[in-house]
Amino acid sequence: MRFLFYSHDGMGLGHIRRHLAIASALAEVSPKVKVLMVTSVDEVCRLGLPPNVDTLKLPGLRKMANDRYNSRRLGLPTDEIHALRSDLLHQTVLSFRPSVVLVDKNPFGASGEFSMALRAVRSSGGRAVLGLRDILDDSATVRREWPGESVQERIADHYDLVLIYGSPHTLYPIEQYQVVPALRERMTYCGYVVNQSEWGWTAEGTPLLLEREPGRPPIVLGTTGGGEDGFTLLKTFVHASAGAPWEAIAIAGPMLSQQELSTLQRLASDSGVRLHTFIPCLSNLFSKVDGLVCMGGYNTLVEALSQ
Template identity: 30%
Template sequence: MIERFEDARILMYSHDTFGLGHLRRCRTIAHSLVEDFRGLNILIISGATIAGAFDYRARVDFVKIPSVIKLRNGEYTSLDRHIDLHDTLEMRTSIIRHTAETFKPDIFIVDKEPLGLKGEVEDTLAYLKTRGTRLVLGLREVMDAPHLLDAEWKANGVMEKIDRLYDRVWVYGPPEFYDPLTGLDVPETVRSKMDFVGFLQRRVSSDEDSSHRPKGDYILVTTGGGGDGADLVHDVIHAYQNDPTLTCRALVVLGPYMPAKQRRKLKLKGGKIPYLEIIEFDNRMEELIAGAKGVVAMGGYNTYCEILSFDKPALIVPRVKPREEQLIRARRASELGLIDMLLPEEAAEPLRMADALKALPDRAPPSAKAGGLRLEGLPHISEIVGKWMSVAEPGRLSVVKN
């Protein structure tokens, strides 16, 4: 059943300072919603430098705000080094507020950062609350180590502001996998707003396949955005260099945010190995994962959803600092038997990495152990949005069921 809403509008915010995870998650949700609801228009505010490199469905568009990047030490800087970070944040804040005032959304969904980067969304949240917009905070199923998240949020009074500003908190995972606020002092008023909607299922586009997809069997090595993925690619190359019996073909996707010097070095080293094909970026990662015999990754949220969606054997080498999100997710998934995991120092041992790569294609897929761990996030979100829209202010929205 498809519902039609006349001129319904959803605004989404994705701060995007490191990697592609936030934008890709927002885009996935937006595409699912416009498929389910005709007449719905969605606008994504994004700081991703390559937001325009992705395809967007009809009635989904984006507003690009000046880019801020996160450094390896966790600090932020303007992408344009000639513009002060403070000035960049002022521009971003102004654009976000003006977009909200002009677009007049019925629902505003904020991805991961409750107040936005350095608080840049707080003013807009307060404004939209006065006009009756539904305010939703969307959280990954794993945010960070509890002590790190607790310290960060307490320093900025985040929990109290979530309680005061937001109507609902969507958790993009099932409660039996992980609670993103575990270990924090969560008021009951915030707990009562939380909906564990489930993982966000991915699917292959009906459009033309990726031009990078190899013919025949291959394993896929992906670093996500690639900003800190050079070590993983180096470890894979090192494994091939040290084990002549490692002959499975591999497609390596470096990621668009990998520094140019590291990209050149890895492409030069990997180009000497006949079993490796190395590319920089593909905006159709779903197709590459769907066609692979197995996946080697750092285990960010989106890649993990794709591994589950396409039921692929996976070897995860998680990032362990400055955030522990990937490590926590990998350990939990390994406990459940869904993936194999190597810590970075283990993956750096070439023969150990080679053994793991050789075993990967024959590993049981996640479905063999997943049990009731289903991917229900997108239909659950549509169900919630449909209920909200159906009881919206009379005259603002009308519903026609086809």
């Protein structure tokens, strides 16, 4: 059975990490499944891929605002980069012939780029599943992005199932987001999606976290996920850690600009902070540190609370 996972990935690593967790669970339950993850995240292979899982790299996008994206590297006009990605997605569906397509958060892709591929899935008899976090955004923003009944009914027309990543006992988005009956019938809660990887991360140079010596100061970890918008927080964390009664470890993130990374490296060296650019299985560290400083990103918080 073939699965295609699509995430638009305009900001951060959360979408692809969620899909990687689901792909890992699928591979464990049914080792013969084939999963193709379509993403624009450069670091996806460094996160570790289970057997029978591979990736298709799309030209990158940079999120400028909600539903506004620019070309990350090619410098193409917005309409051209979306047209290119749309064609790649459509041809991938036609060639790979997935039985099930799983889409993360954005039902029709960035600026509608997945619409043509989604129609191809339906035409070939495949099933389409939309995965949504229980917290998408504040209610007003979600209602603005899904105005009226037409958008929600369109989602219901194109998707067989809508998975809510979460619990109705924590948040009930059906009421918060004023979901129409046609879409409500497609929704089901599946619990929180958390990476439980056992991949080794010591190659990134933090083996000291594995063995805590008696009397050693507490360890505080500072991370901003992908890092693209995290420079200010990490700079503040590094400054605060200078001479503090804790050991500080900062993870810059693979999307931090080179200029900002160089600044952090200089500050970290002066402050005695261990700075790493990227650790593949960062969530594995959460249970091994005494404190976590982060931006409150959805995936980071869910994975930290699960430890």
